[in-house]
Amino acid sequence: MSTEHAITNRTLIERLSMSNSQDSNQKPLVAALASQNHAETLKDSEALELVQRRHAHLGGSILFYKEPAHIVKGEGIWLYDNKGNKYLDCYNNVASVGHCHPRVVEALSTQAAQLNTHTRYLHESVVTYCENLAATMPDGLDVVMLTCTGSEANDLAMQLARMMSGNQGAVVMENSYHGNTTLIASLSTCLSAADNRPDYVAAIEPPNTYRGPFRAGEANLGQKYADLADEAIAVLQASGQGVAAFMCDAVFDTQGSLEAPKDYFQQVYAKIRAAGGLCIADEVQAGFGRTGKMWGFENFDVVPDIVTLGKPMGAGHPIAGLVTSRAIADRFAEQAFYFNTFSGNPVSTKVGDTVLAIIQQQQLAQNCADVALHLRTELAKLQHKHPLIGDVRGLGMFIGIELVRDRDSLEPAREAALIIAEQMKAEGILIGATGRYGNVIKVRPPLVFSKDNADLLIEKLDKLLSELAS
Ligand SMILES: Cc1ncc(COP(=O)(O)O)c(C=O)c1O
Structure with a gap:
């Protein structure tokens, strides 16, 4: 590099x-x-x-x-x-x-006036929301786990990936930002110098075809940028960390809003999976319609193992989460315990469901x-x-x-x-x-x-x- x-x-x-x-x-x-x-x-x-x-x-x-x-x-x-x-x-x-959308305000205030508790009681709204959210995902991504912030969602996604893969390491972009928990801050390479990162983190150059090492006009750009993952994978394997996950934001916000070559993610995903890792699409920025498709990863014809969500999900109300497969969620449940006091509460899920409905109905x-x-x-x-x-x-x-x-x-x-x-x-x-x-x-x-x-x-x-x- x-x-x-x-x-x-x-x-x-x-x-x-x-x-x-x-x-x-x-x-x-x-x-x-x-x-x-x-x-x-x-x-x-x-x-x-x-x-x-x-x-x-x-x-x-x-x-x-x-x-x-x-x-x-x-x-x-x-x-x-x-x-x-x-x-x-x-x-x-x-x-x-849009700011203060009347339907969101109404959903929030009506539910807040009626009940707001945790998910340990049966309630219709969390179930309906998870059904509706899962319906927007590719087949096989059926299980929703709710959090309050994107950082928590990414942290949970890494925990899932580590348990499922049996490995610890993460491949991320240079100058990435994924959140503020201790684990996820360490994967947010905009926060640290390359020589001051834990050995479970390996960063690669983002596919910046304007000023990166391979530029517009060159042949096989997707492959050239994807091949940069080889070294990261090798480093993680050599250190004994192995590859638990690849985490990437499809709009490359902190890298200056990049348009990855069409086949880039397919090639990186193949390499990560061959190394035993999971592919986490951080859709905290890209998700919920922003890219012209419901999900950023849909622009690249890939299906992630875990999709993390946040920011626009509640139009300002703090709701976030992830969507994954039944197999991954079950593996996590066998070994760990997940509870989050505020996530999935009736107010948040009513708001989330209303936001989702508006995005869909207003196209x-x-x-x-x-x-x-x-x-x-x-x-x-x-x-x-x-x-x-x-x-x-x-x-x-x-x-x-x-x-x-x-x-x-x-x-x-x-x-x-x-x-x-x-x-x-x-x-x-x-x-x-x-x-x-x-x-x-x-x-x-x-x-x-x-x-x-x-x-x-x-x-x-x-x-x-x-x-x-x-
Ligand atoms: C791509 C991406 N992932 C995750 C996060 C963290 O989300 P939150 O601030 O809700 O914890 C951010 C926040 O800026 C982000 O841009």
Whole structure:
């Protein structure tokens, strides 16, 4: 693996957030955020007081923007701040069916007014939800295990994979993020330097055909990237860890929203299974319609052994989980015990079931495919006009716009991405920046994003890119 692609020891915050600074590309993304002094930049004394109270008593928190967004209301694709300003939400995937969808609010409040307990009493809603969720999966993925967060779901998935395979090791992507439990943080390679990881973790280069070791135009890209798993598997076997699982996010969020070659996952899955491991599709970002299909893995004609779910599942309510086969779930049940106080409660499952019904009835996966097609066409025009845009890519409504200082050297234009994210807010648009170098603008709106919304985004982006160039 080239040193160019070796990661440095940055924190999650540095990797996943957008900085308020206009630092050089070398400076960690959010070094400035950590030391950010809102007292110097914030003019609004009311906002400053809230920031300071928050800082005094809220641990581990980060705030986007120089003038933090003080959001007090959400409706559909729009967010409103405490001054009544309206923002087009191009960032929040969690509010999948739109902010405060009336049917979700109604389901939640009606059930909360009636009963909310754990799953140790018989209740219709958890059973109905699991039936409906399993019905969206390929044959054989029948059993649902519910959690409250995506991190818990991935942690449980790794426990299942370890028991089923008898091995301990995991193959993951470089610069991955899968969650915050001790086990899953160790599989989240954006949190650690390559030389500071447990020997049950082996990371491979993601299939970045724009700036990775194998690039668009070359033959057999899927195979070339998949072959990188061979070394990871060999390392895990040599250390005695063996291969328990391959865990991957099909939209490659923290890698800057990548479009893997069509046959990539088929080839990696075959290698992992040949080594005795299980394939875990982390659908916490990709799932529930975002990619234009219900599940991200469906874009690649593979069937995972375990599918993990979260974020959009409850449109803001904390529900997550996994879906697997009866055989894997039974093996786990023979050896272990799983109880989670809050997961699968009647309120969560009513909400989850309502969100699922809305996605299906309003055909939101198809909406994502349609609007993404329109947006990609318009973004291609912007790319033609603005040299700063090096690449536009993604699956469905998870789009990455990679900014470069030079289209030949591909030098990342992180400052520009940060300025755009910051100034888009002033233009009434909330958007993010991501990727290994923080130079990829991330478009990941609620699934109800329309072509008119896309046009507004394009108009503002065009304006800012023109201003940056002048
Ligand atoms: C791909 C992926 N998996 C898992 C997680 C963890 O989910 P949660 O924050 O709900 O624990 C995240 C969160 O950002 C994620 O992006």
